[in-house]
Every structure is written in C-alpha cells, then in structure tokens.
Amino acid sequence: MKTNEEAIWGIIKNIFSYVKYLTLSKEEKTEVNISLVKEKYWFQELVITQPSVLKLIEGDKEIRQYFSSRKRVRNLLRDKKERQRFKGLLKGKLN
Numbered sequence: 852m853k854t855n856e857e858a859i860w861g862i863i864k865n866i867f868s869y870v871k872y873l874t875l876s877k878e879e880k881t882e883v884n885i886s887l888v889k890e891k892y893w894f895q896e897l898v899i900t901q902p903s904v905l906k907l908i909e910g911d912k913e914i915r916q917y918f919s920s921r922k923r924v925r926n927l928l929r930d931k932k933e934r935q936r937f938k939g940l941l942k943g944k945l946n
Contacts, residue, residue: 872921881915884924893934897941907944914944 872883885908888894898904908914917923917940926933 877919880921881919884918884921887924888918888927891928897938901941901945903945904941907941911944914940 872880875883889898908918917937923933927937
C-alpha cells in the first residue's frame with residue numbers, strides 16, 4: 852500500500868507528464884501515442900504474426916490520424932472492442 856507521500860509524488864509526476872505532453876507538436880504526440888501502443892503485449896504479438904504492420908502504421912495517413920487522438924489511443928489501450936476494431940482496420944489496410 853502506498854503512503855501519502857508516494858501517492859502525492861505519483862500525482863505530481865503524472866501532472867508534469869501531462870503538461871509535457873501538451874507542449875509537444877502534433878507529430879511528436881503521434882509518436883508518443885504509437886510508442887504507448889507498441890509496449891502492449893497484444894500489439895507485440897500482432898507484430899510477430901504480421902511484421903508489415905509497423906510499416907503500415909508509419910506510412911498510412913489514416914492510421915497516423917487515428918494515433919494523433921489521445922482519446923482514441925486511451926480507448927485502444929483499455930477497451931477490447933476498440934482493439935478488435937483497430938485490428939480490423941489494420942487487416943483491411945494490409946489486404
């Protein structure tokens with residue numbers, strides 16, 4: 852269990868991270884969002900089965916637009932249905 856000091860420090864750290872995120876350019880925000888998704892296990896498994904996904908994400912305008920939205924990326928990270936929809940979008944682009 853966290854102490855009050857640890858909890859407060861965590862909140863302060865999150866606030867500074869968010870402020871730093873707000874000051875990034877749109878392209879930098881997109882790169883940060885892509886890196887958040889790349890860390891997830893389900894995405895790593897997807898890349899192992901379909902290595903061309905990374906090139907598609909780097910080059911496709913529609914998918915980069917998807918990653919420019921912080922709200923969409925947060926939903927992608929926590930919602931199974933959104934992940935399935937995203938995988939369907941990738942599969943449609945690959946075929």
